[in-house]
Amino acid sequence: MSDQNDWRKQALDLGPVLLFVAGYVLVREKTFAIGGRDYEGFVIVTACFIPLLLLTNWLLYKLTGKVSRMQIFTLVLAVVFGGLTVALNDERFFKMKSTLAFGIFSGLLWIGIARGQSWLEFVMDGALPITHEGWMILTRRLAIFFAGVAVANEIIWRGFSTDVFVAWDTFGQMAAMMGFFVTQAGLFKRHSTEET
The missing domain is CATH 1.20.1050 (Glutathione S-transferase Yfyf (Class Pi); Chain A, domain 2)
Structure with missing residues (x-):
């Protein structure tokens, strides 16, 4: 591109x-x-x-x-x-969207894990050069992370103002996702399939 x-x-x-x-x-x-x-x-x-x-x-x-x-x-x-x-x-319906989305993502990843598969690897079409074992570890961690974001969304939209929710929904979730992947740098390095 x-x-x-x-x-x-x-x-x-x-x-x-x-x-x-x-x-x-x-x-x-x-x-x-x-x-x-x-x-x-x-x-x-x-x-x-x-x-x-x-x-x-x-x-x-x-x-x-x-x-x-x-x-x-x-x-x-x-x-x-x-x-x-x-x-x-x-407005409650729109606020519930992220809870449902992240909850479904987490549930689907756990179903794949139970079957010994990384559906994350399938969805990302192998975009990361890591081993199957690395994909499975990443999938487990991401399933836990998604469940945590779903719970956080419920707490925020039910317990805080709409202003706080909008900030969380637009920037907080994105920052949390970026932070999650930054913390996985060691996993990417240990399970890399690239020579350098």
Whole structure:
């Protein structure tokens, strides 16, 4: 992929999230009357986020020729739970999305582990040059991590303000994921299949 396409891919990946946060900050304390119903700012931003997410995933597919299985799954959850949020005028549905997503990811990884398989290796299409044993260890650790993120999401959306939830959902989870993979550097080195 060229540098220009790589820049576009990053913009399409991060753009919707950044626009969601910007939109939320602008309208979080406002209420909008539409069709005889009052909608809080979070619900309005969610209503705008869904088509934006669909558009950026379509553009990503046009640019790269593929969209990962994880991106498709996340998109489906965002559309379903975002749609429920807007249709029922209840922000709790969108807030539950990450709990369900990370819970399902964790459960699926544990099913693979029970079968002696690393479904993570399958999903990532062998993107990391590590041994099968390394993939199995990484899969176990990631299954535990995903379960922890699901629990954290439940605690945060139920116990804290929407402002805290938005920060967690957009930046906290991403930071936690990056931190997780940074801590796996020793595993990648010990189980590397590369000579150097």
